[in-house]
Amino acid sequence: MTMKPILEAKNLLTSPKKIFITTHHKPDGDAIGSMLALHHYLQIKGHHVYSVAPSEVPEFLEWLPGVQQVINYEAQATEAQTALHNADIIFCLDFNDFSRTKLLEPLLAAATAPKLLIDHHLFPKPVWDFGTSRPEKSSTCEMVYDYINEMGDNALINLDIAKCLYTGAMTDTGSFRFPCTSGDVHRMIADLLDKGLVQGPIHEAVYDSWSADRMRFVGYSLIEKMELFPKWSAGIIAISRKDLKLFGLNTGDTEGLVQYPLSVRGISFSTLITERSDEVKLSFRSKGDFNVNEFARTHFQGGGHFNASGGKSSESLNDTILRFKQILSEFHPR
Ligand code: 5GP
Ligand code: MN
Numbered sequence: 001m002t003m004k005p006i007l008e009a010k011n012l013l014t015s016p017k018k019i020f021i022t023t024h025h026k027p028d029g030d031a032i033g034s035m036l037a038l039h040h041y042l043q044i045k046g047h048h049v050y051s052v053a054p055s056e057v058p059e060f061l062e063w064l065p066g067v068q069q070v071i072n073y074e075a076q077a078t079e080a081q082t083a084l085h086n087a088d089i090i091f092c093l094d095f096n097d098f099s100r101t102k103l104l105e106p107l108l109a110a111a112t113a114p115k116l117l118i119d120h121h122l123f124p125k126p127v128w129d130f131g132t133s134r135p136e137k138s139s140t141c142e143m144v145y146d147y148i149n150e151m152g153d154n155a156l157i158n159l160d161i162a163k164c165l166y167t168g169a170m171t172d173t174g175s176f177r178f179p180c181t182s183g184d185v186h187r188m189i190a191d192l193l194d195k196g197l198v199q200g201p202i203h204e205a206v207y208d209s210w211s212a213d214r215m216r217f218v219g220y221s222l223i224e225k226m227e228l229f230p231k232w233s234a235g236i237i238a239i240s241r242k243d244l245k246l247f248g249l250n251t252g253d254t255e256g257l258v259q260y261p262l263s264v265r266g267i268s269f270s271t272l273i274t275e276r277s278d279e280v281k282l283s284f285r286s287k288g289d290f291n292v293n294e295f296a297r298t299h300f301q302g303g304g305h306f307n308a309s310g311g312k313s314s315e316s317l318n319d320t321i322l323r324f325k326q327i328l329s330e331f332h333p334r
Contacts, residue, residue, distance in 0.1 A: 001127060003130060004130045006132045007151075009116055012088075013047070016046045018048045018050070018089075020090045022090070022101060022108070023095060025101055028255070031053070032053065032061045032164075033168030034141045036051065037141060038118075038147075039069065040161045051070050054102050054104050061206070077103075090113050090115045092128065093119065096117065096125060096133060119143070120142075120143060137180070138181055140168060141167070145165050145188050158195075162196070169188065175203070217244075218257065221257055225239060232269070233268045233269055234267065235264060235269070237261065238273040238274075262287055275317040282302065282313065283309075284309045285308050292307060301313075
């Protein structure tokens, strides 16, 4: 199926429709931010909107405007299924392969309503009727902003939408420092600020709202769990379920940990390996010209972006660590 440009779906939206929006499993700031920004926009346009996250919204995003309307598939499956079944249109945000929605995958694949994609990951699966896929874009939030503008609706961007868009752009750009932070991103932020957005409280809500245990856990991870391999410009942090339990944390609290090894001089490839209840999850980050998207695809059934990707392993945590180190010793990132 070839995906038609998203603006060609404009006439599907001329009368009030039932719209189902979803995003990826274990949603992050860009996933929930883009979903809620689009949710608010489509509601203003007169549609009935149902936003479904495949798993729960993490605590650091619980302040986002409209978040109480998000249906968590893991907790409210029937409600989500009814919304999907009744939907006239399906929007998929911040993922490009149904498998990234875990339990929703078979339902999305079987759904017959037109499917629209807004996403910035590499290599979209050819399963959407309409969409926009732009890996060079900083965030899905930036793309939702572009979409609203291209629909001629910039004037409809209110403070709720602005807060959601800012959050996803901020989290996906590492607070506006990654190379994807283009002039367009700064022009969008300027527009949001001109519309009255105050950014300080957003940074505080997302980054300065940790529990003391989570902060101590970072210290523990850096001292006890981080291994550096200067020969390969690489660093890894491996976290077991026992480690998380020790601090009373859950897997969401490892967010951001993967960045730390990159702050060491000479390290340009970082990997976080986390033991989850059903699988071992890997997060990859790089600086410069090492393609972690390709690395994730080749070795760990994953994908993502050039400098940020993820994958998984069905082996034990220890076997995954061993296999990773073996690959590292053969596969030189530089
Ligand atoms: P994170 O490390 O923050 O979980 O993910 C980094 C990036 O890689 C995100 O853009 C995410 O969508 C992508 N990603 C993470 N895990 C997977 C995976 O298992 N498969 C694919 N295709 N992409 C992933
Ligand atoms: Mn994103």
